[in-house]
Amino acid sequence: MQEFxxxxxxxxxxxxxxxxxxxxxxELPRYVLLDYFVLAYFLFKRxxxxxxxxxxxxxxxxxxxxVSIIVPGKDEGSNYYRLVKSLxxxxxxxxxxxxxxxxxxDDSELIGRKLEREGKVEHFLRNEVRGGKASAANMGLRFSxxxxxxxxxxxxxxxxxxxxxxxxxxxMDEKIGAVGGNLEVRNKEDSICTALQTIEYYLTxxxxxxxxxxxxxxxIISGAFGxxxxxxxxxxxxxxxxxxxxxxxxxxIRKLGYKTYFEYSSVALTSxxxxxxxxxxxxxxWSRSLIRFRFRKHKNIFFLDQxxxxxxxxxxxxxxxxxxxxxxxxYFYIFDIVTSFSQSIMYILIMGLALYTVSKxxxxxxxxxxxDEKWEKVRYYMFMPAMVFYTGNxxxxxxxxxxxxxxxxxxxxxxxxxxxxxxxxxxxxxx
Amino acid sequence: xxxxCLIVDSDKSxxxxxxxxxxxxxxxxxxxxxxxxxxxxxxxxxxxxxDLIFLNVELEDMSGFEFMDEIDASEDIQTIxxxxxxxxxxxxxxxxxxxxxxxxxxxxRFNKAINRAxxxxxxxxxxxxxxxILLEKVLKYMYTREIDLLSPIAVRDAKLGFIxxxxxxxxxxxxxxxxxxxxxAAEQEDLLTxxxxxxxxxxxTCSNAYMHFRESCPFCSSTNLRTEDLIHHFPCAYVGPxxxxxxxxxxxxxxxxxxxxxxxxxxxxxxxxSVMYNCMNCDHSFxxxxxxxxxxxxxxxxxxxxxxxxxxxxxxxxxxxxxVAMGKQTVRLKGFDELSEVMDMSYFRKILQxxxxxxxxxxxxxxxxxxxxxxLPELFKETGESMQKDLVRELYEVITENIPVSDLAxxxxxxxxxxxxxxxxxxxxxxxxxxxxxxxxELVADNFHGFxxxxxPKIEPVRSGASAQDIISELTENRQEV
Numbered sequence: 069m070q071e072f073x074x075x076x077x078x079x080x081x082x083x084x085x086x087x088x089x090x091x092x093x094x095e096l097p098r099y100v101l102l103d104y105f106v107l108a109y110f111l112f113k114r115x116x117x118x119x120x121x122x123x124x125x126x127x128x129x130x131x132x133x134x135v136s137i138i139v140p141g142k143d144e145g146s147n148y149y150r151l152v153k154s155l156x157x158x159x160x161x162x163x164x165x166x167x168x169x170x171x172x173x174d175d176s177e178l179i180g181r182k183l184e185r186e187g188k189v190e191h192f193l194r195n196e197v198r199g200g201k202a203s204a205a206n207m208g209l210r211f212s213x214x215x216x217x218x219x220x221x222x223x224x225x226x227x228x229x230x231x232x233x234x235x236x237x238x239x240m241d242e243k244i245g246a247v248g249g250n251l252e253v254r255n256k257e258d259s260i261c262t263a264l265q266t267i268e269y270y271l272t273x274x275x276x277x278x279x280x281x282x283x284x285x286x287x288i289i290s291g292a293f294g295x296x297x298x299x300x301x302x303x304x305x306x307x308x309x310x311x312x313x314x315x316x317x318x319x320x321i322r323k324l325g326y327k328t329y330f331e332y333s334s335v336a337l338t339s340x341x342x343x344x345x346x347x348x349x350x351x352x353x354w355s356r357s358l359i360r361f362r363f364r365k366h367k368n369i370f371f372l373d374q375x376x377x378x379x380x381x382x383x384x385x386x387x388x389x390x391x392x393x394x395x396x397x398x399y400f401y402i403f404d405i406v407t408s409f410s411q412s413i414m415y416i417l418i419m420g421l422a423l424y425t426v427s428k429x430x431x432x433x434x435x436x437x438x439x440d441e442k443w444e445k446v447r448y449y450m451f452m453p454a455m456v457f458y459t460g461n462x463x464x465x466x467x468x469x470x471x472x473x474x475x476x477x478x479x480x481x482x483x484x485x486x487x488x489x490x491x492x493x494x495x496x497x498x499x
Numbered sequence: 500x501x502x503x504c505l506i507v508d509s510d511k512s513x514x515x516x517x518x519x520x521x522x523x524x525x526x527x528x529x530x531x532x533x534x535x536x537x538x539x540x541x542x543x544x545x546x547x548x549x550d551l552i553f554l555n556v557e558l559e560d561m562s563g564f565e566f567m568d569e570i571d572a573s574e575d576i577q578t579i580x581x582x583x584x585x586x587x588x589x590x591x592x593x594x595x596x597x598x599x600x601x602x603x604x605x606x607x608r609f610n611k612a613i614n615r616a617x618x619x620x621x622x623x624x625x626x627x628x629x630x631x632i633l634l635e636k637v638l639k640y641m642y643t644r645e646i647d648l649l650s651p652i653a654v655r656d657a658k659l660g661f662i663x664x665x666x667x668x669x670x671x672x673x674x675x676x677x678x679x680x681x682x683x684a685a686e687q688e689d690l691l692t693x694x695x696x697x698x699x700x701x702x703x704t705c706s707n708a709y710m711h712f713r714e715s716c717p718f719c720s721s722t723n724l725r726t727e728d729l730i731h732h733f734p735c736a737y738v739g740p741x742x743x744x745x746x747x748x749x750x751x752x753x754x755x756x757x758x759x760x761x762x763x764x765x766x767x768x769x770x771x772x773s774v775m776y777n778c779m780n781c782d783h784s785f786x787x788x789x790x791x792x793x794x795x796x797x798x799x800x801x802x803x804x805x806x807x808x809x810x811x812x813x814x815x816x817x818x819x820x821x822x823v824a825m826g827k828q829t830v831r832l833k834g835f836d837e838l839s840e841v842m843d844m845s846y847f848r849k850i851l852q853x854x855x856x857x858x859x860x861x862x863x864x865x866x867x868x869x870x871x872x873x874x875l876p877e878l879f880k881e882t883g884e885s886m887q888k889d890l891v892r893e894l895y896e897v898i899t900e901n902i903p904v905s906d907l908a909x910x911x912x913x914x915x916x917x918x919x920x921x922x923x924x925x926x927x928x929x930x931x932x933x934x935x936x937x938x939x940x941e942l943v944a945d946n947f948h949g950f951x952x953x954x955x956p957k958i959e960p961v962r963s964g965a966s967a968q969d970i971i972s973e974l975t976e977n978r979q980e981v
Contacts, residue, residue: 195772
């Protein structure tokens with residue numbers, strides 16, 4: 069203990085910053101300072117745009133557009149009932165539900181057909197052979213009649229006012245083409261793994277996307293719960309072969325000049341993986357899409373031609389820098405620390421843990437500040453030390469692995485998440 | 500057909516009153532004779548063909564019941580029993596009388612009694628005139644022509660698509676299905692043994708075998724549907740009907756409307772994962788049409804799931820059958836009017852009357868309940884007559900299984916059931932009725948794709964001094980208000 073204190077005393081502020089340069093150069097400005105700045109900006113904006121919201125809300129209720137809720141999925145039959153139930157309880161009722169069963173092998177067909185017969189869903193569409201999530205979503209889009217399309221995962225359930233809230237932004241600004249809903253974890257209590265994801269969702273989705281949206285660089289409308297103008301979806305011809313098709317779709321819509329918006333108050337609950345192994349598989353899939361879509365498919369975002377859009381450029385650059393570049397730069401940082409301070413590595417680890425815990429706590433305070441249910445969330449402070457390992461190590465390792473594999477082997481084309489037939493075609497055409 | 504009547508009554512004025520009533524109903528009744536003593540009446544009875552006896556319980560030389568013992572009152576004879584005192588209802592029923600009247604009775608009440616009698620006689624005679632005679636003919640035909648196996652013959656014009664020699668030719672087109680009923684009943688009576696030949700779906704309403712089977716829109720029932728393959732283009736994940744891929748400029752080539760690539764080869768760059776139906780009437784798109792069968796005889800349109808399967812068999816004669824053919828035995832088929840027990844109002848009325856009288860003597864609680872199934876006609880629309888009967892019978896069984904043995908239930912009509920709870924107050928009756936309602940709802944929901952039975956129960960205490968008929972009509976007549 070004595071030695072620990074004297075070591076840090078000896079280092080002084082300058083040494084402290086030198087050792088944790090990675091934090092002070094990248095992470096502190098991005099995840100703490102920027103977030104607080106954005107929060108302040110958001111609150112400021114909200115105060116003055118409140119009247120706009122009220123007007124938009126009035127306009128929505130006056131026009132009452134038909135909303136088509138598309139729910140593609142495979143083997144999701146067991147979730148249908150809960151989803152339909154949560155939709156029946158919505159405050160906004162002018163919608164049609166379109167369930168798309170992508171070659172399920174379980175009882176989905178029976179359950180879906182029953183719901184269709186009972187008139188609880190408008191369409192239950194089923195393909196005997198699996199075509200992949202994009203094709204299922206496109207099928208739903210093809211047979212939808214709504215002006216607004218909501219894409220929703222079958223394992224989601226919406227809070228009663230979620231649908232009404234997610235529609236409001238479309239009436240605030242005609243240029244808004246897509247609105248993302250806020251996602252919270254339903255199975256918060258299942259395991260330490262889901263508790264950590266709960267915090268992560270609060271930080272990266274609730275706060276992170278709110279920030280991105282406020283800055284105008286929101287680059288993903290989550291597939292789990294997002295709303296689109298049908299016109300925008302039709303202009304981009306719907307979804308392309310995944311993985312990560314929601315990010316790809318959002319980018320395509322942005323490229324057409326539409327704005328994207330994140331609606332903090334429209335909340336859907338989703339189930340997350342309960343074990344770290346399952347979580348790792350999910351995240352590998354998500355991370356690959358960064359390479360496949362940002363680097364390959366949408367590389368023209370970096371071209372300085374007449375289509376160049378500074379916001380799209382910033383949006384993607386931010387994404388690539390903080391997710392991709394920093395992931396690998398971090399190894400360099402570790403190398404730097406290990407070689408320069410090999411004697412006192414233990415002191416640095418302990419201090420690092422303390423520093424990051426404090427930093428995470430400060431970050432999480434924004435979540436609490438924004439929340440209506442502050443007291444329920446306070447207890448998550450106790451998970452902050454664990455969060456340091458979760459985002460700092462676990463997520464980073466999973467990402468590195470996914471990026472490397474995708475860069476070298478293009479493994480997303482072999483992922484069984486898509487049927488082989490579509491991956492093969494996509495691979496041949498390099499899309 | 501008029502019924503031959505006999506009056507047996509020691510009271511002269513009463514006898515005259517009855518003969519007067521019979522004259523007034525001369526279209527239905529024919530008075531053959533009347534008698535003031537039991538002995539005399541017996542002699543008369545054996546010398547004449549009598550269909551209906553009006554019998555006073557209180558005779559001078561014997562009781563009405565003794566009289567019935569003497570004539571061994573068989574099913575063929577209808578008896579309308581009446582008395583001054585009116586406490587013989589249960590006993591009268593045990594003798595299987597057609598009706599029991601308590602004097603004084605109204606003309607309307609009398610009419611009801613004779614209507615019952617003529618109805619029963621009509622059933623019995625129809626039975627003898629048709630089913631049994633036909634069966635006898637068939638058996639004789641098989642015996643004399645030495646036909647081992649009576650096989651159905653496929654005939655395009657026949658209602659069932661098959662005819663049985665001798666049998667079907669004697670039936671009108673509208674009742675050709677009776678051939679199956681007769682043969683089935685004969686098999687149950689061990690006159691014939693059947694071997695499976697074919698199974699058929701017959702129209703639920705008219706038993707016609709010729710039906711069109713076709714898909715219809717689940718929303719508007721129109722059969723004007725268009726089907727189209729869906730195409731999934733792998734490279735861009737576009738999914739849409741084949742017509743989306745038709746190109747205007749180049750015939751024969753399919754072009755993806757999303758990515759403008761030509762479709763090359765099915766299974767390589769695209770496939771057809773399913774079929775869409777589009778209703779030309781209401782423009783709804785769906786994948787799961789209702790398959791319905793439309794009868795080309797009566798026009799009823801039924802979901803195939805609701806059709807019932809019939810079996811066509813070939814028949815061999817049993818030894819018992821040969822005996823009948825040779826005249827050693829007579830044919831007597833039963834069980835054609837299967838709902839008589841379920842809808843036996845007269846018995847119910849009698850017991851109710853008894854209860855009312857019991858109430859006058861002792862301080863008891865008896866409750867009568869009615870449940871009406873308001874939306875049962877909706878189900879009946881879908882199903883045929885035989886299934887309607889099956890359903891009513893099944894409901895009846897559920898009720899009788901779930902009420903205490905001392906209590907009674909009867910269907911007043913196809914959608915209304917009456918229950919009599921002896922020695923039970925309304926509270927107890929209500930809990931039993933609720934229990935039964937739950938079970939019946941489950942039964943209907945299980946059998947008819949979640950159909951929600953709408954039940955309308957009404958529970959009332961039985962008051963002493965009222966007449967059974969009044970109570971029943973009061974409970975059942977309310978239906979007009981709904």
